[in-house]
Amino acid sequence: MQNVSEQIKEGNNKGNALALLPIGIFLVLFLGSGIITGDFYKMPALTAFVIAAGVAFMINPKESLDTKMEIFCKSAGDSNILIMLVIFLLAGAFGSVAKAMGGVDSTVNLSLSVLPPSLLVPGLFLVVCFISTSMGTSVGTVSALTPIALGVSEKTGMPLELLVAIIVGGAMVGDNLSMISDTTIAAASTQGCQMKDKVKMNFFVVLPAALASLVIISVMSAGYGAAAAEAGSYEIIKVVPYVAVLVGALAGANVFVLLAGGVLFAGAIGIFTNSLDIWGFIGAVSEGMAGMQELCILVVVVGGVIGLIKHYGGIEFILNFITSKIKSATGAKFGIALLASIIDLCTANNTITIITAGPLAKDIGEKYDLDPRKIASILDIFASCWQCMIPYGAQILTAVGIAGVSSVGIIKYLHYPIFLLIFGIISITVDFSTLKKKKAQ
Template sequence: MKEEAKKGSILGLLPLGVFLIVFLGSGVITGDFYKMPAIVAFIIATIVGFSLNRKVSLGEKIEVFCKGAGNIDIISMIMIFILAGSFSSVAKAMGGVDSTVNLSLSILPPNLLVSGLFVIGCFISISMGTSMGTIAALGPIGIGIAAKTGIPAPLVIGAVVGGAMFGDNLSMISDTTIAATKTQGCELKDKFRVNFLIVLPAAIITAILLATITSGYSLGGSTSYRYDFIKVLPYLGVLVGALCGVNVFVLLSFGVVFAGAIGLFTNSFGLFGFIEAISGGISGMYELCLLVIIIGGLVELIKLNGGIDFILNFISSKIKTKKGAEFGIAALVSIVDLCTANNTIAIVTAGPLAKDIATKFDIDNRKTASILDIFSSCWQGIVPYGAQVLTAAGMVGISPVELIKYLHYPWLMLACGIIAITFGIPNLNKVNKRKKEVA
């Protein structure tokens, strides 16, 4: 009986299947994969989860759901989302985004326009923590550069999307980074270092490739970009603080206060404008926070109904090595992202299961968090029905499918992720050994 219990039940995965059918089905039928809100699809899936396993009373199921929804990792994640939203909103309101973009463009080499735009996108996205914000900020500039130089607009916008996905994957205040580290129980700075080592070659190759393709183009005339360096400081402060290992709650709280102080000092807003920006940032995170709560409870119901044990047993029967388990985690989060077109949801959904797999096969939590973030982000930057590609394609006025061939960085990030798993890059055993020797 114990052995059967460990094998679990495929029926326990029915809620997840229902979610995918409802979410994907509505997208296929309507042609709009954002027509069905993910939160509604997850609520329907949760109702299905409650209807399973008649051996357990409804009261017990509610208790299990609430414990999952109120898990310490879930609540911590929500608090970080709220702080990250507040910081992004306040920094944007005081002009931080415009100043960061213009500062970057002012140092852009004229003979490396598209390559430089990609690098700027990397810097802005890693500072802002949002791919959509980066595309919104740099997209119009990229289109302007394309118009003045004759460089194909899809190529320029593809570079912008690539830069946006770089920071979406790595930024300390990105939803995906926060979700990946919290579900796997590792520090932001530790995940960043491992993740950075894996995707850096992709960024370098992309920059070189773009420079080579567009080397014959240049921007005629002189253009000046106005910026206030003081307004860039909050982003730099958060980035440096995160790399130094400052507690994320302290760091983001400091970022909100610092950005607010600069906004008040430069008269970008008044006291109530500062408060309104904080409120707007928090409001923007409401749906994501509620979604995380529901998913946290649903995962516990799936676990109660034997779904988690079934997948673990299935993977265990098919995978015999640590490397195979890492590919299994990569495939899991990739499939969920391809189905949901939302990398944060993909990580939050696949995260708890990935942690169980990682524990079973003794995979370092930094590597697991990096795999989750890399494979969800690369697909998010490629799928033609994802918000990033849809927005970028809309700016140029082309089909999202046509833009796919210009998305160099997401494709290279996918390749680097596969290579990292295949060849065990980075070798965390050596890294841990060196740390012990230094200590």
């Protein structure tokens, strides 16, 4: 069976622009209703995507409904989707149990007591960057730390959307730099380079983007110092579950082990401190998982719609369109960046984006004699910068599900992905790795 790259080179699969219509319908319904009414809660994302799914089923009326439903169900039940669902459920349980036993309040109050008021929020961003780099998963980081944003908002009066955006942005920093991130593994594997080399390439793009974000965050949070100065009481033992998650991440533990262990550990501490009894623990677990049900349904629907888009040639259309416009080495790098960007906007999964675009990007790189490390870096950066800005991406969906805020409210405060996009474009325009090679010669 030919892969997408081989099909395109032979010109036997032009793709179908009409297959992208469901994504357009979703954006029109979700964003359009919010812009018109001024309330982005008017059109729930799930409702908008269910309508988009209906549109997807109407594409190619000659194909039977049974066939379409089979494609939809197989895509919705993909292993990546199911893994995401389990993470969501564990994250909901962990956040609920940690809050019920007083872990969130203690963690926030401890932070307020230790950090100077002016450094509380910037410090939170740095902590998130560190944890996400250790864990290697942005979704896992968002799941574990969004409850902290809720607590900080309650204590300081800071906009919850801003704090949640800080969590999401910092989580993506780790996704870009971690050696154990699935995006790092996918990008390096598809281009045949070492993971450490791809991370080094990313570092000179991610670092300035993170520093610029840190400056903006410091300025925006400066006015909340007085409120942050008043810290309540805390119990160190109730902070331990979060510390355990961090230590486990540093040890390279699996995200499932981290979150499941966190649930049990938080419950045990709650029972030990008489903050919870066994039934309170069970109730908190159930409540936390129940709170993620709508999010899980949305992810399943999104997965099915993406499967239909792929089946009807939406991704192939994008690939053909971009490759037909490439004329030079610099154009090739921008073409790969555009390829990763558009596919991520369509699939809402940066790892799948890299796996899909990787083989074709490798062919383009060989044709124009591009550094494989550079291609891997471009794929990762441009898949990631859009990933945490789309309202139907896993990072935003996770944050919305836990914090109960508007996805658009989070996106307007997302500084890191914007700076990542800017510095990513600069890194293509001025290829410092090439300059270094020339200087060495």
